[in-house]
Amino acid sequence: MYSMGAIYREFLGLKLPKILPNSFHYEHGWYSSENAIITDIDIYQSLMFVMSERRKKIYEEELRKLNIEREVIVTGSPFFMYRKIKKIEKSKYANGSVVFPCHSTKEIEVDYNIENFCESLDRLPNEFKPCVICLHWCDYNNKNVLEKYKSLGYKVVTAGFPNRSNNFKFVKNYYDILSNAKYTLSNEIGTYTFYSVEMGIPFSLINKGEVTHHNKGDLNLSNWNIFDKFKASEISLIMEEAERIFYGINYEVSSEQRQFVELEMGSNEQNMLNKYQLRKIVLKSYKDINYYKLIKKIILKIKNKIKYISNKLRR
Structure with a gap:
């Protein structure tokens, strides 16, 4: 993938x-x-x-x-x-923020109030604007999600279909989007958090705890039965630690954040x-x-x- x-x-x-x-x-x-x-x-x-x-x-x-x-x-x-192979760095023209909302999968549906989330984005300091919404493929193909963001005036992009392992299309698209951001944000900690920080782009966690996950059949979620609802922070202590480190508006990458990324993603x-x-x-x-x-x-x-x-x- x-x-x-x-x-x-x-x-x-x-x-x-x-x-x-x-x-x-x-x-x-x-x-x-x-x-x-x-x-x-x-x-x-x-x-x-x-x-x-x-x-x-x-x-x-x-x-x-x-x-x-x-x-x-x-x-x-x-x-x-x-x-590192492609020598990709943050663009010298980078501005505003790329926002990576918590995403659904085929087996897990996320639920959060998009209007409330966008109100939080609207209240961001001007330095963080404009905000571009980068949706996972599952949510980009959900008309309710896509059209809601568009109706609220946001530009929406996606890195594309993720289930391709043997070509570089997805990762190229991803870094084309990320490298043009001065900041990144989300309503949940995710892999995008680590990709941002490793590249020197500050990541901010906002609206913490407002996302609910609905397990529709993911066998990997051994702690939850099908149709159970849960919050990300209930998964593990390491998620609680990540939320503590990244919560709030971050203008720069702290040494604690960088060390956390090095430990968790092997940089x-x-x-x-x-x-x-x-x-x-x-x-x-x-x-x-x-x-x-x-x-x-x-x-x-x-x-x-x-x-x-x-x-x-x-x-």
Whole structure:
């Protein structure tokens, strides 16, 4: 997802056919949860890439309980890799703010009062304006959400469809948007928080606690049943810590914020394998892929594609 497979391949110099699956699986964003992601456990890959030592310990403990042999490696954020490879910096013409509202997924629906949120944006100091709303693809395709922001006078953009791993389209779009911002804001801590701070862009958390999440079927949320409602701060102590660090209007990136990002997203490269060491491990790991699970996944993808085309033809 989010171009990350392509980023890892470029960073590691893997000149492999696109059709060849990756021997590694990876977290696609920042997770405040103290649990391993269920769908990251039952995989065909023989390597698991995570972004921090905290997440590595969580996965290693879960794999030990399940008696699964899989190497877990801290790589830091692939987006950080991409930004450095492409030498992307904040534009000298950057102005105003990019706002990343808390987003929905297929299985989780977020609920917050858009009018109240926009009133908070309207009250921001002039230095933070104009505000551009950057919606996740799920919300951008929700007419109720998109049209509400537009009706309130906001320009709305999106980085695009996230479920593409083998090209750079999403990450390029994302940094095209982010690099033109002087500030970023949200009503919840998210991966965008870390991408902003790593790039030297101050992030502000506003309207804290006003977002409710509705679990519509995400199996990874082991603490909540389907249809349960919950707040982000209920997920973990690390989320509470993040909210404390970033809450309020921030005109600059503090040393505490930067250190938090380094710990949680691995931007401190001193403790990580270099790309040559990692490349060697990845190439060796192809022999350990669970090809039975891989074939099952390919068959499922083909079935879903046929179902999608069939439904489209019926319309």
